[in-house]
Amino acid sequence: MPAPATFLGYIDEHADRFIKRLADAVAIPRRLNAFSVSGDRTHREDVVKMAKFMEDQLKALGVQTRLVDLGTENLEGHEIKVPPAVLGKIGEDPGKKTILVYGHFDVQPAIKSDGWNTDPFTLTIADDGQLIGRGSSDDKGPILGWLNVLEAHKDLGIELPVNLRLVFEGMEESGSIGLDEFIAAEHARGKDGWFHGVDAVCISDNYWLNTRTPCVTYGLRGLVYILVEVSGPTRDLHSGVFGRTVHEPMTDLIALLGKLVTSDGKILVPGVDDMISAADDEEKALYECLDYSIADIEASAGAPIALSDDKIQVLMGRMRQPSLSIHGIEGAFYGAGAKTVIPAKVTGKFSIRLVPPQTPDKINPLVVQYLEAEFAKLNSKNKLRVLLEHGGKPWVADIKHWNYEAAIKATQAVYNKRPDMTREGGSIPVTLTFAETLGVNVLLLPMGRGDDGAHSTNEKLDRSNFIEGTKLLGTYLHEVAAINA
Amino acid sequence: MPAPATFLGYIDEHADRFIKRLADAVAIPRRLNAFSVSGDRTHREDVVKMAKFMEDQLKALGVQTRLVDLGTENLEGHEIKVPPAVLGKIGEDPGKKTILVYGHFDVQPAIKSDGWNTDPFTLTIADDGQLIGRGSSDDKGPILGWLNVLEAHKDLGIELPVNLRLVFEGMEESGSIGLDEFIAAEHARGKDGWFHGVDAVCISDNYWLNTRTPCVTYGLRGLVYILVEVSGPTRDLHSGVFGRTVHEPMTDLIALLGKLVTSDGKILVPGVDDMISAADDEEKALYECLDYSIADIEASAGAPIALSDDKIQVLMGRMRQPSLSIHGIEGAFYGAGAKTVIPAKVTGKFSIRLVPPQTPDKINPLVVQYLEAEFAKLNSKNKLRVLLEHGGKPWVADIKHWNYEAAIKATQAVYNKRPDMTREGGSIPVTLTFAETLGVNVLLLPMGRGDDGAHSTNEKLDRSNFIEGTKLLGTYLHEVAAINA
Numbered sequence: 001m002p003a004p005a006t007f008l009g010y011i012d013e014h015a016d017r018f019i020k021r022l023a024d025a026v027a028i029p030r031r032l033n034a035f036s037v038s039g040d041r042t043h044r045e046d047v048v049k050m051a052k053f054m055e056d057q058l059k060a061l062g063v064q065t066r067l068v069d070l071g072t073e074n075l076e077g078h079e080i081k082v083p084p085a086v087l088g089k090i091g092e093d094p095g096k097k098t099i100l101v102y103g104h105f106d107v108q109p110a111i112k113s114d115g116w117n118t119d120p121f122t123l124t125i126a127d128d129g130q131l132i133g134r135g136s137s138d139d140k141g142p143i144l145g146w147l148n149v150l151e152a153h154k155d156l157g158i159e160l161p162v163n164l165r166l167v168f169e170g171m172e173e174s175g176s177i178g179l180d181e182f183i184a185a186e187h188a189r190g191k192d193g194w195f196h197g198v199d200a201v202c203i204s205d206n207y208w209l210n211t212r213t214p215c216v217t218y219g220l221r222g223l224v225y226i227l228v229e230v231s232g233p234t235r236d237l238h239s240g241v242f243g244r245t246v247h248e249p250m251t252d253l254i255a256l257l258g259k260l261v262t263s264d265g266k267i268l269v270p271g272v273d274d275m276i277s278a279a280d281d282e283e284k285a286l287y288e289c290l291d292y293s294i295a296d297i298e299a300s301a302g303a304p305i306a307l308s309d310d311k312i313q314v315l316m317g318r319m320r321q322p323s324l325s326i327h328g329i330e331g332a333f334y335g336a337g338a339k340t341v342i343p344a345k346v347t348g349k350f351s352i353r354l355v356p357p358q359t360p361d362k363i364n365p366l367v368v369q370y371l372e373a374e375f376a377k378l379n380s381k382n383k384l385r386v387l388l389e390h391g392g393k394p395w396v397a398d399i400k401h402w403n404y405e406a407a408i409k410a411t412q413a414v415y416n417k418r419p420d421m422t423r424e425g426g427s428i429p430v431t432l433t434f435a436e437t438l439g440v441n442v443l444l445l446p447m448g449r450g451d452d453g454a455h456s457t458n459e460k461l462d463r464s465n466f467i468e469g470t471k472l473l474g475t476y477l478h479e480v481a482a483i484n485a
Numbered sequence: 486m487p488a489p490a491t492f493l494g495y496i497d498e499h500a501d502r503f504i505k506r507l508a509d510a511v512a513i514p515r516r517l518n519a520f521s522v523s524g525d526r527t528h529r530e531d532v533v534k535m536a537k538f539m540e541d542q543l544k545a546l547g548v549q550t551r552l553v554d555l556g557t558e559n560l561e562g563h564e565i566k567v568p569p570a571v572l573g574k575i576g577e578d579p580g581k582k583t584i585l586v587y588g589h590f591d592v593q594p595a596i597k598s599d600g601w602n603t604d605p606f607t608l609t610i611a612d613d614g615q616l617i618g619r620g621s622s623d624d625k626g627p628i629l630g631w632l633n634v635l636e637a638h639k640d641l642g643i644e645l646p647v648n649l650r651l652v653f654e655g656m657e658e659s660g661s662i663g664l665d666e667f668i669a670a671e672h673a674r675g676k677d678g679w680f681h682g683v684d685a686v687c688i689s690d691n692y693w694l695n696t697r698t699p700c701v702t703y704g705l706r707g708l709v710y711i712l713v714e715v716s717g718p719t720r721d722l723h724s725g726v727f728g729r730t731v732h733e734p735m736t737d738l739i740a741l742l743g744k745l746v747t748s749d750g751k752i753l754v755p756g757v758d759d760m761i762s763a764a765d766d767e768e769k770a771l772y773e774c775l776d777y778s779i780a781d782i783e784a785s786a787g788a789p790i791a792l793s794d795d796k797i798q799v800l801m802g803r804m805r806q807p808s809l810s811i812h813g814i815e816g817a818f819y820g821a822g823a824k825t826v827i828p829a830k831v832t833g834k835f836s837i838r839l840v841p842p843q844t845p846d847k848i849n850p851l852v853v854q855y856l857e858a859e860f861a862k863l864n865s866k867n868k869l870r871v872l873l874e875h876g877g878k879p880w881v882a883d884i885k886h887w888n889y890e891a892a893i894k895a896t897q898a899v900y901n902k903r904p905d906m907t908r909e910g911g912s913i914p915v916t917l918t919f920a921e922t923l924g925v926n927v928l929l930l931p932m933g934r935g936d937d938g939a940h941s942t943n944e945k946l947d948r949s950n951f952i953e954g955t956k957l958l959g960t961y962l963h964e965v966a967a968i969n970a
Contacts, residue, residue, distance in 0.1 A: 223825070241910050244806055248811070251811060264865075305717045305718060305731045317728075328735070328818030334819035338712075343813065353724065353728050424725070
C-alpha cells in the first residue's frame, strides 16, 4: 500500500501554499546563540513566537498539542527560561503503529553582513527553485514537511495510516537543554508517559551525501573531547632569557600531540583503532554502492586532499572508523606576526569521533593512560593534566528493521531511486537519547541536499526537495503501515 | 689612574639632585607602542619632548649637540616622523681615546591598571631606596647616569679623560627605525662622518644576572624566526564530516613542530647544535664563577623546571648554546572551551637563538631543508610553506680588549667585586650594528639589577644602583684613559 495518488497530487497542487508557510516560518527570526548574546529577550521571544506558530498550525490541523516547559538555562549568570518544546499527538488506534517524529524550530544565527546575498529572514525563491533563507533546510523545511503531510490528509479526508507523536524543540542549536531529562521522565512514567506506545522514531534533520541521491541514515559517530594541559613557569617567559635553561611547556605539548595520529589518519593511541573489527565484503559493498566519490569529497573540502584514492576506504574513514582531529592550543601565541614568548601554560585540544563498540567510558581511560605514559617518557619537569571535556556515544541502527524497510520503499516510490544508506561522521545527540531511552528503532530521513549550507551563509532548500521530501515523509508513513510487523 | 676621589664624593653629595632629574625624565611619559596606537600625536610629542629635554640638559653641560632626523615610519597606513636621535660630542683631543656611549630615552608603554602600585610616570622613592617608575631602569636611569658624570666633571672643573660621543635614541622599544641606516651613512662619510675616531663603544642598557653582583656583558644571541605554514582545504572543515577522510593541516604541522627540539632543549635540526664547539675548561670556569645558581633561575621562572642540576650546563644553555622555542600556532582554535574544527591553514611559529659561528644565513637553509624533508616523509597532500620572518646575527666581543679591562677595573674600584662576565640570551640589535659597522670593540656595562622589571609593571632602579652606577660609568672613562693601548 503505497501512499494514495490523491495525496501525492495534493502536494504538487499546493506547493506554492507550502512554500508560503515556509516563508512565514523563516520570517520569525530565530534564537540567537545563547552563549554569544546574554539573555537577549527579543530573540528569546522570537523562538517562543515560533513555538506558538507551530502550536497554532498543529491545532488548526486537528492535532492535540502540548507546550512543554523545559526549565531554565544559565546565560552569563542569569537563569533564563528555555523556549518550550511543542508536542503533538494524533491517534491512539491500537491497530496502528505509532511513529514519533522529531524536528526543531530554532535556527542558527544569521546576519546579512556575514556574506548572505539576500536577507536571511526573508525567504527568497531563486530562478532555479532554491528556497533561500535561514532555517529553510535546518530544520524549518523538514518540520513543515510534516505539517504539509497532515494538511493533505485532513483536506483530502484520508485517514493517517499510523498514530503520530510529534516532538518539535526550540533549543537544538544550543544543546537541547532539558530535552533528555523530559524524555527520560516521561518514559519513566510508563503507561502514563507521553512516549508510551511509540514503535519507532523518524528524524528529518540531516542531509543527503550529495546533491543527486536521497539517503537514509542509520549511524552517527560519538565523540570524546580532550584537553591536554602542560604547565611549567608561573608566567610567560622571554625565549632569549630562558631558551635552553628550562623545560618549555609548548615543547612537551607538541611532543604529546604529535603522538596521537598519523598524517593519513591512523590513531596511535593503543587500543582505539583496534576496537573496530574490519568490514566484511557485505559491508564494504554498502559503501561501494553509495553515490559519493573521492571527487565529491575533494570538491567539498576545496582541495585534492583525500586520504586515499579508494572510495570505500575514504567513506569508511568517515562513517565506520574513529577519527582524531587536533583543533588547536589555548595559551600559546596565536596572533599574526612574530612574538618570542615561552608560554607558561598551554592546553592542546583534540577530539576523537567514536563508532561502536567505542564509548567515552572505554576510550577516555586509554587516552589518559597513553598521554601520561608518553609524558613520563619526556622526563620533563613540567606538569601534565588531562581533562575530559565532554563526550557522547556513537549510534548505529539495525537497518533490517521495518522502519528502514519503509523508508527505503518510500524513497524508491517517490524518487525512483534506491537511497544511499549512510552513516554520518558527526553527532545528533537526541538520536541516541530516543534509541537508548525509548529502546526503539530510530531512523534519519533527510529532506535536504549535501550543499544546503546549514549553519552557513545563503542556506537553502531546493523546491523539489521540499515538495518531493513532503511526499517522502507522507509515503514513509503509508509504507510503515503497509509492513506486516 | 682611577677616578678622582672628588668625582666620587660629588656623586654621593648630589645624589638627591640626580634623583630629581630622573623624576623629571620619568614624568615625560613615553612613546606609546608604535604598532598598537596609530599615530597618537600626543605621545609621539612626548618622545620628541624627551629628546628636547636631553638636548637641553646636554647643552647646559657644554656638550655640542645635534638632533638627527631618522625619517618616517608607517603607522597603520600613515607615514609619521620618527622621533629624532640626540647626538652629543665632547672633545676632539687626538691624545685621548674616543668612547661612544649609546642609550635610549623612549620607554615601554605603562598604565597603572596593568598592575602598577604607583603612577608609572611619577617617580616614587620607596623606603628601601627603590626608585619606581617607567623608564627608571630601562633606560632613562643609565642615560642620566652619563649626564651625572658630565655634570660632576664640569662643576668640579675636572677634564674628561676621553673624547665622548653620545648617541641617545627614541625608538629603541620600537625597532630603532632609521638608526642602522644613519650609522652606516655616517660611517661611509669617512673622516667627515660623525663616528670618525670612535675607539670603542659602551652601552648601558641591560642588567645584572642577579641582585647582588655587577656584571659586564660581552655576548648576545642572534635569532631566526620561522613560520611553518601547512594548508589543505579552502575553508575550515567540520571534524565530524571530514575526520579521517582528508589530510588535516594541524596533524601535519604538529608532526613537523614535534621534530624540532627535545624536552631537554636539544635541537633536532641536523647541523644546528653541531655548529657549536664544546666549551673547554677555561671557558667552563667562566660560567662556574658567575654569581648565579639553579635556584636563581628557578626563582625567576617561578617553578623548579631547570633543564639540569648542573649550573654550568644551564648557564651555557642560555649564554653559549643555541635554543629553539615554539611560540604558538596561528589559524588554529585558540579560545577557551571546545570547538570541533579542522582548521584549513595553520602556521606554526618558532625561533632559534643563535650563537657564533651561527648566522641566519647559515641556519635558515638547514631549517628549511629539514622541514621540507620531514614533510615529504609524511606523504601528505597538504601544502607546506616555510617563511623566514626575521633574523639577526649573534655577537660576542673580545673580553681581552682594553675596553673590557677598563670596565672590569672600574667595577672592582666602585663595587669592590669582580664583575660577572656574562653573555645574554636575548638580543640588542644596535650592539651588532656598532660592532660590525664601526669595526670597534663594544661593551655592555649595565646599571640595573636582574629584578628591575624592565618591560614589566613596577619597574624600578635601586637608588644604590643609580648612584654607584653613575660612579661606575665615570670611573670606567678614567680607567679607559689610564690603559696604555
